[in-house]
Amino acid sequence: YDLGTVSLSGKKAHNKFADSGMDQSSLDKVIRKATLQDLEKWLNAKKSEYTLLLKAREIAAEQGFDISIRDAELMGDGRKVSIYFSAPEGFDTEALHGKYASALGISVEMCPTEYS
Numbered sequence: 001y002d003l004g005t006v007s008l009s010g011k012k013a014h015n016k017f018a019d020s021g022m023d024q025s026s027l028d029k030v031i032r033k034a035t036l037q038d039l040e041k042w043l044n045a046k047k048s049e050y051t052l053l054l055k056a057r058e059i060a061a062e063q064g065f066d067i068s069i070r071d072a073e074l075m076g077d078g079r080k081v082s083i084y085f086s087a088p089e090g091f092d093t094e095a096l097h098g099k100y101a102s103a104l105g106i107s108v109e110m111c112p113t114e115y116s
Contacts, residue, residue, distance in 0.1 A: 003034055003042045003076035038076065045074035052104065056083050059099050067091065070113055080107040086114060 008016060034042075053072040060067050071084040081104060087093075093110045100108045 003038060004028070006030060041078055042076045045076065045078040048078075049074055052081055055104065056100060059103055060085075060096060063096065063099060065091075065096055067096070078106070080109060082109045082111050084111045084113050087112065 049072055052074065053069065056072050057069045060069055065087075067085050067087040069083060069085050073082045073084070074080070075082075081100075083100065085093075093112075097108055097110050100110075
């Protein structure tokens with residue numbers, strides 16, 4: 001799961017979406033209000049994101065991959081990391097994905113961004 005904040009709800013939210021043309025189906029459903037324990041886990045996950053980013057860059061460099069690691073973002077419970085990267089067209093992420101999963105010890109999602 002992930003944590004987030006609700007900044008607008010009800011009729012005001014409906015009107016805002018209608019005015020902006022955004023697709024409401026892209027929003028995640030609110031399951032429950034976060035507990036203090038949830039928030040502590042989330043804060044700990046946020047604190048370790050920079051360390052994960054550096055580790056991801058180090059692993060890619062050790063393997064000699066032509067890839068730029070842009071960001072690493074942990075889910076709210078700290079069980080999954082999304083690694084945002086840019087790479088040349090046709091870059092195969094399978095080998096790198098496996099290295100990350102074994103080295104980091106958590107579930108990994110590879111998220112391509114625009115290559116520059």
